[in-house]
Amino acid sequence: MKLLVLLAILLLIIAAHQLLRIIELSRGLKKTKEWHIDNADNDMHGKGMLIFMICFFVFFFWQVNQYIDRSLPPSGAEHGYKIDALWDANMYLCIVIFLICNFFLFGFAYKYRGNTANKATFFPHSNKLEMIWTIIPAIALAFIIIFGLKYWNEIMDEAHDPNKVTIELYAKQFAWTARYTGKDGKLGNTDYRQIAGANDLGIDSMDASGNDDVLAHNEFHLPVNREVEIFMRSRDVIHSAFMPHFRAQMNCVPGMITTFKFKPIFTTAEMRKIPYVINLMAGINKQRAKFGKEPVEFDYLLLCNKICGRNHYNMQMNIIIDTEKDYNQWLAKQKAFKTIASK
Amino acid sequence: MGTKHTATLEHEHALHHEHAHDHDDHHETFVSKYIFSHDHKMISRQFLITAVVMAVVAMTMSIIFRLQLAWPGEKFAFINAVLGDKWGKDGILDPNMYLALVTIHGTIMVFMVLTAGLSGTFANLLIPYQVGARDMASGFLNMLSYWFFFVSSCIMLGSCFIDDGPASAGWTVYPPLSALPESIPGSKLGMTMWLVSMAIFIISSLLAGLNYIITVINLRTKGMSMTRLPLTVWAFLVTAILGVLSFPVLFSCALLLIFDRSMGTSFYLSDIYIGGRPLDNAGGSPVLFEHLFWFLGHPEVYIVLLPALGITSEVIATMARKPIFGYRAMIGSILAIGFLSFIVWGHHMFMTGMNPFLGSVFVFTTLLIAIPSAVKAFNYITTLWKGNIQYSPAMMFSIGLVSSFITGGVTGIILADSALDIHVHDTYFVVAHFHIVMGLSAIFGMFAGVYHWFPKMFLRMMNKKLGYLHFWITFISAYGVFFPMHFIGLAGVPRRYYTNSEFPMFDNLVDINELDTIFAIIGALGQVVFLFNFFYSIFRGEKAPQNPWNSNSLEWTTPMANIHGNWPGKLPVVHRWAYDYSKPGHEQDFVPQTVPLAEGEHDGGEH
Numbered sequence: 001m002k003l004l005v006l007l008a009i010l011l012l013i014i015a016a017h018q019l020l021r022i023i024e025l026s027r028g029l030k031k032t033k034e035w036h037i038d039n040a041d042n043d044m045h046g047k048g049m050l051i052f053m054i055c056f057f058v059f060f061f062w063q064v065n066q067y068i069d070r071s072l073p074p075s076g077a078e079h080g081y082k083i084d085a086l087w088d089a090n091m092y093l094c095i096v097i098f099l100i101c102n103f104f105l106f107g108f109a110y111k112y113r114g115n116t117a118n119k120a121t122f123f124p125h126s127n128k129l130e131m132i133w134t135i136i137p138a139i140a141l142a143f144i145i146i147f148g149l150k151y152w153n154e155i156m157d158e159a160h161d162p163n164k165v166t167i168e169l170y171a172k173q174f175a176w177t178a179r180y181t182g183k184d185g186k187l188g189n190t191d192y193r194q195i196a197g198a199n200d201l202g203i204d205s206m207d208a209s210g211n212d213d214v215l216a217h218n219e220f221h222l223p224v225n226r227e228v229e230i231f232m233r234s235r236d237v238i239h240s241a242f243m244p245h246f247r248a249q250m251n252c253v254p255g256m257i258t259t260f261k262f263k264p265i266f267t268t269a270e271m272r273k274i275p276y277v278i279n280l281m282a283g284i285n286k287q288r289a290k291f292g293k294e295p296v297e298f299d300y301l302l303l304c305n306k307i308c309g310r311n312h313y314n315m316q317m318n319i320i321i322d323t324e325k326d327y328n329q330w331l332a333k334q335k336a337f338k339t340i341a342s343k
Numbered sequence: 344m345g346t347k348h349t350a351t352l353e354h355e356h357a358l359h360h361e362h363a364h365d366h367d368d369h370h371e372t373f374v375s376k377y378i379f380s381h382d383h384k385m386i387s388r389q390f391l392i393t394a395v396v397m398a399v400v401a402m403t404m405s406i407i408f409r410l411q412l413a414w415p416g417e418k419f420a421f422i423n424a425v426l427g428d429k430w431g432k433d434g435i436l437d438p439n440m441y442l443a444l445v446t447i448h449g450t451i452m453v454f455m456v457l458t459a460g461l462s463g464t465f466a467n468l469l470i471p472y473q474v475g476a477r478d479m480a481s482g483f484l485n486m487l488s489y490w491f492f493f494v495s496s497c498i499m500l501g502s503c504f505i506d507d508g509p510a511s512a513g514w515t516v517y518p519p520l521s522a523l524p525e526s527i528p529g530s531k532l533g534m535t536m537w538l539v540s541m542a543i544f545i546i547s548s549l550l551a552g553l554n555y556i557i558t559v560i561n562l563r564t565k566g567m568s569m570t571r572l573p574l575t576v577w578a579f580l581v582t583a584i585l586g587v588l589s590f591p592v593l594f595s596c597a598l599l600l601i602f603d604r605s606m607g608t609s610f611y612l613s614d615i616y617i618g619g620r621p622l623d624n625a626g627g628s629p630v631l632f633e634h635l636f637w638f639l640g641h642p643e644v645y646i647v648l649l650p651a652l653g654i655t656s657e658v659i660a661t662m663a664r665k666p667i668f669g670y671r672a673m674i675g676s677i678l679a680i681g682f683l684s685f686i687v688w689g690h691h692m693f694m695t696g697m698n699p700f701l702g703s704v705f706v707f708t709t710l711l712i713a714i715p716s717a718v719k720a721f722n723y724i725t726t727l728w729k730g731n732i733q734y735s736p737a738m739m740f741s742i743g744l745v746s747s748f749i750t751g752g753v754t755g756i757i758l759a760d761s762a763l764d765i766h767v768h769d770t771y772f773v774v775a776h777f778h779i780v781m782g783l784s785a786i787f788g789m790f791a792g793v794y795h796w797f798p799k800m801f802l803r804m805m806n807k808k809l810g811y812l813h814f815w816i817t818f819i820s821a822y823g824v825f826f827p828m829h830f831i832g833l834a835g836v837p838r839r840y841y842t843n844s845e846f847p848m849f850d851n852l853v854d855i856n857e858l859d860t861i862f863a864i865i866g867a868l869g870q871v872v873f874l875f876n877f878f879y880s881i882f883r884g885e886k887a888p889q890n891p892w893n894s895n896s897l898e899w900t901t902p903m904a905n906i907h908g909n910w911p912g913k914l915p916v917v918h919r920w921a922y923d924y925s926k927p928g929h930e931q932d933f934v935p936q937t938v939p940l941a942e943g944e945h946d947g948g949e950h
Binding site for chain 1: 424438439442512513517518519520523526527612613614615616617621625626627628629630663664665666667668669670671672694695696699702703706707710711713714717718720721722723724725727728729730731732733734735739742745746749750753754756757760761762763765766768769770804805806807808811815818819822826827830833834835837838839840841842843845846847848850851852853855879883885891922924925926927932947
């Protein structure tokens with residue numbers, strides 16, 4: 001079979017070669033100036049540039065129209081609204097620049113398509129113009145920098161809420177574990193040399209504050225409207241804790257403890273009732289039906305967002321945002337680390 | 344001093360040249376002419392053809408993983424035919440091989456094609472020609488540079504044929520994934536070969552870069568002041584300086600990784616438990632690697648981009664029959680971009696655990712770089728204004744470059760903003776951004792260069808109609824692949840996922856992924872048109888005239904014979920800048936640099 005394919009390709013090459021010989025001979029190869037660009041070429045491709053621009057812009061708006069509803073739903077975390085507002089402002093600015101610049105580029109490419117009757121204007125420089133388009137971007141960028149840094153500093157600041165929830169996200173190839181402080185409000189120390197058996201996270205047996213820590217696999221719960229302070233660790237390679245619905249992300253780096261904080265503002269149940277989410281999930285379930293998969297409901301997710309090996313594409317954990325009451329109930333049902341380890 | 348030095352060299356060259364004339368035919372063997380050549384024109388062609396081969400390999404890889412992304416789980420005879428039963432069993436791509444393919448695709452494209460292929464080809468071809476030199480300052484080092492590159496490419500390709508597969512930790516090879524063989528099969532022998540290949544590549548790049556810098560500074564012909572240089576040469580010069588200053592840092596970065604991998608050091612490793620046991624390494628930090636890597640990694644973006652911008656500056660001015668608008672501002676922008684590119688690397692690391700305050704500094708410097716970039720884009724557009732645009736395939740690719748530079752550039756403003764980067768860091772939004780602004784722009788610049796200077800390289804013309812066809816297919820499909828990718832990123836899809844089908848939240852993106860892949864396949868098939876045109880025209884294209892594009896710069900004053908020493912007699916003397924197109928008071932719409940200024944005429948570059 002493979003031999004046949006090879007043979008077919010070989011024959012095709014020979015046929016193409018013969019065809020080319022005929023074309024070459026028929027046009028008297030050495031005398032033509034096929035490469036020479038004439039007015040007809042300029043006209044055709046100048047117009048081509050204009051048509052391309054129109055199609056390009058139509059394609060752009062078509063995509064926005066078709067795809068924008070598939071973007072992530074409104075932020076489930078408080079700080080996410082700052083990010084989204086900043087995003088929108090910057091994005092509108094970018095789209096305007098994108099449209100204007102491409103318009104002039106392709107517009108000029110069309111309007112000044114060459115013709116032997118014309119001559120170009122000798123216009124080597126203009127200090128005024130160059131000044132204008134150095135200063136205007138500089139001013140625009142100053143605003144972008146100021147607002148960007150203001151929000152960045154607020155978002156990356158330490159958690160100050162006295163009522164905060166502290167948890168740890170622990171990454172390994174290819175699973176997540178969440179650890180809660182337990183009754184004492186403190187995460188126990190860890191030592192990677194003590195990882196063994198049920199002590200999957202290497203909780204230090206010398207530190208008593210680790211005994212009441214609570215571990216959660218597969219899914220973890222958080223209370224709504226309380227600041228969550230997350231410490232992140234990794235066991236083996238770099239992972240990244242990506243919680244796109246909260247606009248939250250931070251790498252988990254072996255040998256380091258990294259941190260991120262956010263405040264959930266919608267419970268999972270509330271989020272499922274937001275019109276945007278209903279619409280989004282309808283689209284997803286429609287597509288799933290085509291594949292013969294069962295419909296799903298919206299869930300907050302934790303994904304890995306730094307290449308970490310073979311199953312990087314499937315390193316996930318559900319996040320459930322509960323009301324305070326439900327959260328406490330759930331937490332009370334979880335077993336403390338010591339009871340797990342002693343088994 | 345400079346002049347004296349130049350004069351001496353000129354004298355030596357002239358002597359050598361006469362000597363060469365007498366014996367040329369007798370002493371030039373096949374090996375010295377085609378293989379271990381010292382001639383910049385031959386080395387340029389060697390770089391180009393090697394890069395074309397590497398580009399085809401990297402492009403094929405991209406088609407394989409695009410197939411997987413659009414139709415995960417489908418069986419493709421193509422995948423099985425290319426990868427065999429080990430990695431493409433029944434035509435389904437292996438997840439480890441997927442990571443290997445994206446890694447090698449990135450490495451080859453960034454380093455072998457767009458660094459060596461672009462700079463190596465066009466800096467080699469154009470620097471001696473356009474500054475009016477007989478050859479590079481050191482032909483021998485230049486030859487070594489190519490052969491180191493060749494060996495490096497061979498090792499990189501060779502790593503695809505070993506048992507454990509090639510490096511697969513992403514082209515950025517962050518440790519510990521790249522340091523620990525237990526973490527992924529690609530971090531066994533494949534990673535060693537990757538590092539060896541890169542170390543050799545860096546040697547090649549340094550030899551080449553030093554040569555370019557010395558040639559531009561010392562071997563300019565009489566009258567060729569720095570402000571009369573074509574912008575291509577300025578771009579190559581700054582590119583070479585960036586390479587010389589930043590590649591050694593990548594070398595040390597790779598060297599420390601080699602130590603960690605094979606000698607038990609702990610530069611990047613600490614507190615790791617893998618393969619069922621804790622490792623002894625303590626005190627290292629992967630963040631150190633990231634700093635060292637991106638200290639090269641970011642200038643690298645401009646090492647890739649600047650030559651493409653230089654090429655387009657030249658092509659746009661020539662084909663619009665107008666001087667490039669704001670020549671000095673263009674030089675200033677190149678210098679500003681070059682300088683700033685060294686102090687922005689941290690914008691790749693906002694989410695790595697680096698101190699957020701340090702992040703703010705990088706936000707500031709990164710957004711500054713938008714200013715010279717914007718100036719360049721506006722100057723290109725103004726150059727077209729009231730031009731008399733001649734649509735050669737090179738000109739079309741140049742306009743394509745300006746478009747992709749704008750389209751990809753604006754999303755850079757978003758990604759540079761650390762607060763927004765939290766949202767899209769490492770998602771497909773980033774993949775779309777850098778493919779458009781860096782990948783497309785650089786490859787369009789490379790195509791523009793090939794179409795424009797093909798007659799200088801191979802003394803024949805490429806077929807125009809096939810060139811047009813190639814441009815439209817490439818341009819349309821390139822945007823078709825990468826524009827919709829932004830929306831995949833907005834839906835939160837992380838990069839380097841073997842499949843998105845494990846997440847219900849991504850199920851509604853299937854049609855966008857299919858659209859991307861279909862355009863990718865069309866685009867790849869479009870390159871067959873180019874490959875055919877390229878190789879066919881080398882041997883059977885129409886014979887080229889001396890100055891097919893009516894261009895001003897010096898390379899078009901050399902005879903169409905690729906002779907040793909470039910000019911048969913004395914070196915040309917330069918009287919004006921390279922951009923006197925459609926200058927009032929001249930009959931023709933171009934005035935070559937060798938034409939003396941008329942009485943009372945101002946040099947365009949100096950008023």
